[in-house]
Amino acid sequence: xxxxxxxxxxxxxxxxxxxxxxxxxxxxxxxxxxxxxxxxxxxxxxxxxxxxxxxxxxxxxxxxxxxxxxxxxxxxxxxxxxxxxxxxxxxxxxxxxxxxxxxxxxxxxxxxxxxxxxxxxxxxxxxxxxxxxxxxxxxxxxxxxxxxxxxxxxxxxxxxxxxxxxxxxxxxxxxxxxxxxxxxxxxxxxxxxxxxxxxxxxxxxxxxxxxxxxxxxxxxxxxxxxxxxxxxxxxxxxxxxxxxxxxxxxxxxxxxxxxx
Amino acid sequence: xxxxxxxxxxxxxxxxxxxxxxxxxxxxxxxxxxxxxxxxxxxxxxxxxxxxxxxxxxxxxxxxxxxxxxxxxxxxxxxxxxxxxxxxxxxxxxxxxxxxxxxxxxxxxxxxxxxxxxxxxxxxxxxxxxxxxxxxxxxxxxxxxxxxxxxxxxxxxxxxxxxxxxxxxxxxxxxxxxxxxxxxxxxxxxxxxxxxxxxxxxxxxxxxxxxxxxxxxxxxxxxxxxxxxxxxxxxxxxxxxxxxxxxxxxxxxxxxxxxxx
Numbered sequence: 231x232x233x234x235x236x237x238x239x240x241x242x243x244x245x246x247x248x249x250x251x252x253x254x255x256x257x258x259x260x261x262x263x264x265x266x267x268x269x270x271x272x273x274x275x276x277x278x279x280x281x282x283x284x285x286x287x288x289x290x291x292x293x294x295x296x297x298x299x300x301x302x303x304x305x306x307x308x309x310x311x312x313x314x315x316x317x318x319x320x321x322x323x324x325x326x327x328x329x330x331x332x333x334x335x336x337x338x339x340x341x342x343x344x345x346x347x348x349x350x351x352x353x354x355x356x357x358x359x360x361x362x363x364x365x366x367x368x369x370x371x372x373x374x375x376x377x378x379x380x381x382x383x384x385x386x387x388x389x390x391x392x393x394x395x396x397x398x399x400x401x402x403x404x405x406x407x408x409x410x411x412x413x414x415x416x417x418x419x420x421x422x423x424x425x426x427x428x429x430x431x432x433x434x435x436x437x438x439x440x441x442x443x444x445x446x447x448x449x450x451x452x453x454x455x456x457x458x459x460x461x462x463x464x465x466x467x468x469x470x471x472x473x474x475x476x477x478x479x480x481x482x483x484x485x486x487x488x489x490x
Numbered sequence: 491x492x493x494x495x496x497x498x499x500x501x502x503x504x505x506x507x508x509x510x511x512x513x514x515x516x517x518x519x520x521x522x523x524x525x526x527x528x529x530x531x532x533x534x535x536x537x538x539x540x541x542x543x544x545x546x547x548x549x550x551x552x553x554x555x556x557x558x559x560x561x562x563x564x565x566x567x568x569x570x571x572x573x574x575x576x577x578x579x580x581x582x583x584x585x586x587x588x589x590x591x592x593x594x595x596x597x598x599x600x601x602x603x604x605x606x607x608x609x610x611x612x613x614x615x616x617x618x619x620x621x622x623x624x625x626x627x628x629x630x631x632x633x634x635x636x637x638x639x640x641x642x643x644x645x646x647x648x649x650x651x652x653x654x655x656x657x658x659x660x661x662x663x664x665x666x667x668x669x670x671x672x673x674x675x676x677x678x679x680x681x682x683x684x685x686x687x688x689x690x691x692x693x694x695x696x697x698x699x700x701x702x703x704x705x706x707x708x709x710x711x712x713x714x715x716x717x718x719x720x721x722x723x724x725x726x727x728x729x730x731x732x733x734x735x736x737x738x739x740x741x742x743x744x745x746x747x748x749x750x751x
Contacts, residue, residue: 358587
């Protein structure tokens with residue numbers, strides 16, 4: 231190979247690898263969706279995953295959401311001080327939290343907590359030949375492993391986002407009453423002002439998409455995990471990095487679609 | 491050695507011209523082997539020689555680059571063969587580390603596939619099969635509530651065997667069944683392999699480099715060397731072979747010895 235061919239070959243390899251990876255991600259998603267008719271037979275497994283992904287994440291989200299709401303409200307009050315009426319602090323906090331902060335922060339926290347756990351679990355099962363054992367026993371891994379987790383992700387991430395929104399708004403209210411000398415009534419009427427149901431629904435739609443992203447990337451990196459503890463460690467790191475990037479990119483794309 | 495009547499013309503698993511490459515590494519070059527119905531075939535060879543790769547081809551976990559794998563007359567190595575579920579239900583596999591489902595207890599591990607494949611069975615019938623299978627592997631029914639993490643290496647393999655036979659397979663594949671076990675526990679596993687053949691009449695393929703185990707359970711032994719089966723024979727034939735590579739392996743010599751030596 232001559233010197234000028236090297237960069238062309240490298241670019242070609244990256245392109246082929248990228249297309250192949252996207253193809254594998256789409257395959258994971260489609261093979262999981264294909265198992266939807268078995269949802270009613272896997273209720274036990276689905277509930278178990280919902281508890282692991284959803285209920286167990288609430289304590290962490292409680293802390294992050296309350297403080298995010300507090301910070302957002304303090305910043306809104308600081309930026310608007312002497313410029314607009316106090317009630318607009320509630321308006322700004324509500325808009326910020328419902329449209330962006332709630333869905334994005336919930337998704338990023340869950341990518342770190344449950345996305346990495348999913349990759350580690352699947353990677354470890356692959357390492358210990360458990361995935362082969364499912365196949366050998368004539369059991370479809372997508373039905374018994376992927377489907378329950380997928381359903382849990384696409385239902386729990388939106389639910390947790392709504393909970394996170396509520397907690398963040400409560401955080402904002404606490405800081406208004408205790409530190410900013412803004413009454414509950416002012417904060418509440420400010421929240422109602424300019425509120426549109428689409429603000430809430432946009433966040434829920436976004437979080438649904440984020441749930442799909444975290445699941446697909448978590449499962450993919452689990453299947454691709456290398457051997458040993460290092461392989462699983464690298465897989466968990468990859469899932470957090472790729473999920474965070476994809477969540478931010480998808481957020482931009484969804485914002486452009488939902489609010490055009 | 492087992493005492494089961496085997497028809498030499500009744501081939502259960504047929505491998506022809508099997509070739510498999512991983513990256514730049516040629517693992518299998520040209521593997522040809524017939525495994526007869528009801529016999530226990532032991533495949534021996536050095537670690538990393540591709541014994542487990544052969545086993546995974548037999549059950550359809552891997553597809554060959556070239557060559558043919560036929561199970562009970564059905565070619566499973568062609569991309570046109572999609573009915574892997576049917577063929578796999580004829581087969582059970584004991585993985586090297588057991589591969590028990592960590593999130594389920596012992597009873598659930600055995601019952602899980604049974605419930606899914608036989609929804610017509612009542613819970614009482616499923617539990618009866620679990621108890622019978624635990625008895626077959628010499629474990630008391632109380633073991634059903636133990637989690638895999640609470641079991642020793644030998645027990646994990648026995649439970650994995652109970653899980654493998656839950657669907658009444660015709661073929662059992664054993665991937666290094668005695669690796670990592672003490673000699674006494676290894677002998678317990680060897681006896682179980684013999685029991686499976688005599689009580690259930692299964693065709694068994696055992697991959698191992700434990701020659702004590704190989705000589706005890708085998709009807710025939712095949713030696714894999716550098717991607718090819720270089721010798722197939724009964725236990726006595728293998729013990730008395732002139733092939734220097736087989737002699738080196740079964741006697742555990744670092745260097746090849748010949749008659750002249």
